[in-house]
Amino acid sequence: MNPILFNLDSDPNLANDILSTLNAEPGRLETRHFPDGESYVRVLSDCKERSIIIFCNLFQPDDKILRLLFLASTLKELGAKRVGLCTPYLPYMRQDKRFKTGECITSRPFAELLSTHLDWLVTLDPHLHRYHSLDEIYSLESHVVHAAPLIAHWINEHIEQPLLIGPDSESEQWVSEVAKLAKAPFQVLTKIRSGDYDVDVSIPDVEKWHQHTPILVDDIISSGKTMQETVNHLKTAGLSKPYCIGVHGLFAGSAYADLSSSANIVTCNSVPHESNAIDISTALSHAIARCITPENDD
Numbered sequence: 001m002n003p004i005l006f007n008l009d010s011d012p013n014l015a016n017d018i019l020s021t022l023n024a025e026p027g028r029l030e031t032r033h034f035p036d037g038e039s040y041v042r043v044l045s046d047c048k049e050r051s052i053i054i055f056c057n058l059f060q061p062d063d064k065i066l067r068l069l070f071l072a073s074t075l076k077e078l079g080a081k082r083v084g085l086c087t088p089y090l091p092y093m094r095q096d097k098r099f100k101t102g103e104c105i106t107s108r109p110f111a112e113l114l115s116t117h118l119d120w121l122v123t124l125d126p127h128l129h130r131y132h133s134l135d136e137i138y139s140l141e142s143h144v145v146h147a148a149p150l151i152a153h154w155i156n157e158h159i160e161q162p163l164l165i166g167p168d169s170e171s172e173q174w175v176s177e178v179a180k181l182a183k184a185p186f187q188v189l190t191k192i193r194s195g196d197y198d199v200d201v202s203i204p205d206v207e208k209w210h211q212h213t214p215i216l217v218d219d220i221i222s223s224g225k226t227m228q229e230t231v232n233h234l235k236t237a238g239l240s241k242p243y244c245i246g247v248h249g250l251f252a253g254s255a256y257a258d259l260s261s262s263a264n265i266v267t268c269n270s271v272p273h274e275s276n277a278i279d280i281s282t283a284l285s286h287a288i289a290r291c292i293t294p295e296n297d298d
């Protein structure tokens, strides 16, 4: 029997693409807020013995997490066979260390919450830095989709002589893979962050690359300061207007407006935004299909 996909409305376009690729049945829900602000969730589809995909894109997670957990636990109570989550952006992964005394390492309790209520998780390139795999903190079955082949394809189609640049050591895993697939040179810079909006990035060595188009690749663009600092160095060095490619373009505040005045910005459609140019729907659908195959569905 086909799976049922419940879309918690966080990204209707991507959810619909996945729904039709998987030939899933759209789940029917009633959700609203009571006058006091508390959430109401009612499942209208018959979910007994069915395999369930919840699509809930967890950027800006605090507004979405409760409704997701209410839905997942209700589906289990109603007899669903397996209940999984597709969230193209997996939040709270950057808080993977106690930097100051008493800080919550939010990645851990967040992983526990999702693992308690769900059977599987599909996501796109989570921020794995101090953790090497989701299995270190998630106890559910997880499948990670990688954007590198899609980004390399976009570069090959659009840029003639690329020079790839990773703005910090964490970005090496993405930029080196994209460079290999795009058969392009790359370099990785170092970054010191002293605040949410305060970063220092080392100066790239671009002396012999003046004929190339610089392409910065990073997993997340949030405040945009990491990209902006690097773009400023490239401008000072006299290179052509760079491209900034982000797997997940979160663009807090005026980040997009500020950065787009000095760079071309391209993102995957993991977070809906006007800069989306790299489609991840097929790759996500294939990963979800692995979670709902008959072997898993027994």
Ligand code: R5P
Binding pocket: 094, 168, 170, 171, 196, 199, 218, 219, 220, 221, 222, 223, 224, 225, 226, 227
């Ligand atoms: C962190 O290390 C990530 O890989 C990104 O470099 C970071 O999240 C970018 O943040 P922002 O846009 O706020 O500088």
